[in-house]
Amino acid sequence: MTVTELVSYEDALASYDPVMGLEVHVELGTRTKMFCGCSTGLGADANSQTCPTCLGLPGSLPVVNATGVESAIRIGLALNCDIAEWCRFARKNYFYPDMPKNFQTSQYDEPIAYDGYLDVQLEDGEVFRVAIERAHMEEDTGKSTHVGGATGRIQGASHSLLDYNRAGIPLIEIVTRPITGAGARAPEVAKAYVAELRELIKALGVSEARMEMGQMRCDVNLSLRPHGREKFGTRSETKNVNSLRSVERAARFEIQRHAAVLDGGGTIVQETRHFHEEDGSTTSGRVKEEAEDYRYFPEPDLVPVAPSREWVEELRAALPELPRLRRNRLREEWGISPFEMQSVLNAGAVGLIVATTDAGAPADQARKWWMGELARRANEHGTELADLPITPEQVARLCALVAEGSLNDKLARQAIEGVLAGEGGPDDVVAKRGLKVVSDEGALGAAVDAAIAENAPIADKIRGGKVAAAGALVGAVMKSTRGQADAARVRELILERLGVEG
Amino acid sequence: MPGITREEVAHLARLARLELKAEELDHFAGQLDDIIGAVAAVADVADEDVPPTSHPLPLTNVMRPDEVRPSLTPEQALSGAPAQEQQRFKVPQILGEE
Numbered sequence: 001m002t003v004t005e006l007v008s009y010e011d012a013l014a015s016y017d018p019v020m021g022l023e024v025h026v027e028l029g030t031r032t033k034m035f036c037g038c039s040t041g042l043g044a045d046a047n048s049q050t051c052p053t054c055l056g057l058p059g060s061l062p063v064v065n066a067t068g069v070e071s072a073i074r075i076g077l078a079l080n081c082d083i084a085e086w087c088r089f090a091r092k093n094y095f096y097p098d099m100p101k102n103f104q105t106s107q108y109d110e111p112i113a114y115d116g117y118l119d120v121q122l123e124d125g126e127v128f129r130v131a132i133e134r135a136h137m138e139e140d141t142g143k144s145t146h147v148g149g150a151t152g153r154i155q156g157a158s159h160s161l162l163d164y165n166r167a168g169i170p171l172i173e174i175v176t177r178p179i180t181g182a183g184a185r186a187p188e189v190a191k192a193y194v195a196e197l198r199e200l201i202k203a204l205g206v207s208e209a210r211m212e213m214g215q216m217r218c219d220v221n222l223s224l225r226p227h228g229r230e231k232f233g234t235r236s237e238t239k240n241v242n243s244l245r246s247v248e249r250a251a252r253f254e255i256q257r258h259a260a261v262l263d264g265g266g267t268i269v270q271e272t273r274h275f276h277e278e279d280g281s282t283t284s285g286r287v288k289e290e291a292e293d294y295r296y297f298p299e300p301d302l303v304p305v306a307p308s309r310e311w312v313e314e315l316r317a318a319l320p321e322l323p324r325l326r327r328n329r330l331r332e333e334w335g336i337s338p339f340e341m342q343s344v345l346n347a348g349a350v351g352l353i354v355a356t357t358d359a360g361a362p363a364d365q366a367r368k369w370w371m372g373e374l375a376r377r378a379n380e381h382g383t384e385l386a387d388l389p390i391t392p393e394q395v396a397r398l399c400a401l402v403a404e405g406s407l408n409d410k411l412a413r414q415a416i417e418g419v420l421a422g423e424g425g426p427d428d429v430v431a432k433r434g435l436k437v438v439s440d441e442g443a444l445g446a447a448v449d450a451a452i453a454e455n456a457p458i459a460d461k462i463r464g465g466k467v468a469a470a471g472a473l474v475g476a477v478m479k480s481t482r483g484q485a486d487a488a489r490v491r492e493l494i495l496e497r498l499g500v501e502g
Numbered sequence: 503m504p505g506i507t508r509e510e511v512a513h514l515a516r517l518a519r520l521e522l523k524a525e526e527l528d529h530f531a532g533q534l535d536d537i538i539g540a541v542a543a544v545a546d547v548a549d550e551d552v553p554p555t556s557h558p559l560p561l562t563n564v565m566r567p568d569e570v571r572p573s574l575t576p577e578q579a580l581s582g583a584p585a586q587e588q589q590r591f592k593v594p595q596i597l598g599e600e
Contacts, residue, residue: 030568037571046589047576055579067568088556095519097593145590154597161590164579293517298556306562 005260009184009252012224012259018186019232020179020251021221022130024197026172027140027214028071029207033168034139035062035105035302042213046163054168056101061301064089068170069112070315071206072137073307075172076113077316078200079132084112086306089137089299097162098141106173108296111136112305118200120192121324122185125338130193131177142167172206178232186222187251194218194247199323199345211242218247222254224262233258234268238282241275249280257282330354334363347375348385355392361399369395373413377420390419397426410483411435438485444477447485448493451476462498470494506535 033040036053052060076083090108116132143166148158174197182189198216201209209216223235236258241250258268272285321329327350331341334353344350349370356366370385374395378385398415401407407415407430418429430436438444451473452459461469470491477490495501511531515522522530573579576589585592 032568032570037566037569038573039570045576047579047591049573050579051571051573055574057582063564063566065568066565069565086562093517097591097596100591144596145588146596147587157597158595159587160593160596161587162593163590295517300556303557303559303561303564 006253006256007259007263009256012255013184015226016224016233016255016259016262017180017183017227017229018251018255019223019225019235020176020182020186020190021235022176022179022190022193022247023219023221024174024194025140025217025219026075026174026197026201026207026209027216028068028170028172029205029215030065030067030071030170032065034065034068034137034170035168036060038165038168040169044165047165049165050167054100055164056099062105062299064302064305065170068137069305069307071170071204072112072135072172073312074204074315074319075174075201075206076116076135077312078204078319078322079113079116079118079135079174081113081116081132081135083307083312084110084114084305085309086110086304087112088304089302090296091299092138092294092296094294096141097160098144099167100142100162100164104138104141105299105302106138106296107136112307118193118196119324120189120196121327122188122192123339123342128182128185128189128192130179130189133175133177135172135174138171138173140166140169140171186255187248190220190251191244191248195244196324198244203320203323203326205320211244214242217242220247220250220254222251222258223268224255224258233262234270236268236271236273236282238273238275239285243277246275246277246280250275250282253280253282334367336367344371347371349375352385352392352395356395356399359393359396361396362403365399365402366392366395369398369412369416373416377416388420389422390416394419394426401426401430405486405489406430406437407435408437408483408486411437436484438481444481444485444490445493447477447480448473448490448497450480452494452497459498462494462500465500467495467500506531506538 028034030040032038033054036051038049038051038054041049053062073083087107087110089105090110091103092106092108093103095102111134113135114133116135118130118132119127120130121127142162142164144154145161145163146154146157147161149156154160176193179186179189179193194216198209198211201207201216207215211217218241220238220241221235222238223233225231225233236254238250238254241247254273261268269284273282274285275282320326327341327345330350331338334341336344344353344367347370349367352370353363353366356370357363374388374390375385378388381388398407398412401415402409402412411430414433414435415426415429418424418433419426423429423432438447455473455476458469458472462473473494474487474490477494478485478487508527508531511527511534512522515527580586580589580591583591
């Protein structure tokens with residue numbers, strides 16, 4: 001294997017203009033496979049979710065999943081595509097053991113959705129329009145385990161084992177037109193596009209689109225052309241880039257690698273490449289010479305799909321608010337900056353905050369808890385925010401307890417700790433742990449008097465007009481009450497006792 | 503009529519994973535040429551108002567609801583497999599050492 005010396009990113013961009021094409025496969029969250037009634041449930045025993053159709057046994061006949069078609073149309077509509085009035089499935093023929101039929105049922109020159117676009121927002125707020133060429137329906141392949149090789153890789157394996165539970169699960173492949181004009185921001189655009197697409201898929205509810213689980217996978221096509229040249233250069237196709245960060249890194253690496261090859265007077269080989277998570281590099285896969293040899297032809301066992309215009313319009317009318325527009329609306333409602341909104345999005349907290357406000361909490365309080373204490377806890381446990389064992393309703397209840405003065409922030413954090421530890425809902429934890437702001441004015445008054453007596457010099461300063469010094473006395477009272485006092489009330493009492501206006 | 507060349511037959515044989523002898527390549531080239539010629543005659547008869555037919559029945563939108571149906575058991579699924587291991591289909595080496 002030859003190691004390519006990379007050109008620095010800046011130098012590469014000084015000489016060349018990157019052109020990208022992104023292909024994203026989304027595994028639909030249907031209950032059954034695309035062409036048979038086998039379950040798509042995760043974690044089943046090997047080969048326990050197969051039937052004659054998905055095993056490609058003679059005499060079996062596929063029938064298309066209505067929800068699969070509906071999901072494809074909804075994705076197409078959300079991507080501003082035209083929806084075909086009539087389209088067919090096609091067989092993509094190839095010999096590889098991941099498909100027992102020796103072909104993948106896909107769509108060829110008649111995709112169900114075509115000619116759309118997706119507007120993506122970069123971190124600084126700039127909106128970049130990515131043109132969509134097509135979105136088509138197809139099916140996933142089986143899962144191979146390679147045995148006998150050094151590292152479980154296919155090279156050097158003595159044989160391979162196939163589990164066909166995944167074979168036939170519905171996939172939607174979404175293909176962009178060549179993305180030009182992004183310049184140095186190409187890797188950022190690639191990442192933002194995949195991120196936005198994922199949000200869109202989740203908002204439509206057609207898939208959970210969890211990249212780490214392979215429910216959404218991205219192939220990055222990239223080529224360089226010298227500045228000023230119209231014609232595209234030869235592209236490489238980096239397969240199965242399976243996180244947002246990796247999409248950005250893969251594009252960046254390929255820009256630097258192509259530039260190095262071209263600068264050295266070499267030519268780019270049209271090939272597939274593998275991405276390596278460890279160091280962000282790519283290595284050569286197979287040379288793509290047989291693109292023409294899939295011998296696509298119309299699938300004779302499936303009749304054409306001809307979605308009525310009434311159905312399409314019905315689906316269009318029922319589309320949810322698009323994620324980017326929804327985020328911008330929420331951002332304005334919440335009164336936060338684009339940067340803060342990006343943090344909320346990155347933390348996976350948009351939906352949680354909305355659910356918390358729906359449960360009655362003010363947005364700023366909901367955001368404070370999810371992005372503060374709860375984000376910290378999720379980080380500590382290495383889990384997603386949404387996977388924490390606390391509900392938006394419970395967070396809203398905590399906000400209410402703080403707002404009514406029953407808890408202060410410190411006590412609320414203890415209540416959260418209890419909820420996360422499985423001690424019950426906020427009210428249960430508050431009761432069991434005896435969390436309560438000391439509101440007994442007599443007890444509080446005594447604590448205030450004690451603090452004043454013990455800190456006479458500070459009390460004198462406050463009497464002399466240095467109101468800011470009251471903080472030290474508040475601290476003393478909070479300490480003596482072990483945090484169970486309402487700090488604002490304590491401050492009022494101190495100033496009252498010392499005869500100063502707050 | 504464009505003739506089917508020996509090279510094209512060899513290419514198709516490779517795609518279909520068929521091992522053909524030299525004399526078979528010649529033999530099939532002639533036969534395939536005849537068959538394609540016969541099929542191509544249909545194109546002469548069909549007028550422009552006859553679209554290519556992929557499905558003989560005027561049916562569209564045959565779909566099933568997204569409801570789980572029973573699958574085969576793993577034993578049934580693997581019953582026709584020439585070889586199996588760990589409840590999976592065992593297949594020969596796919597790629598050699600690189």
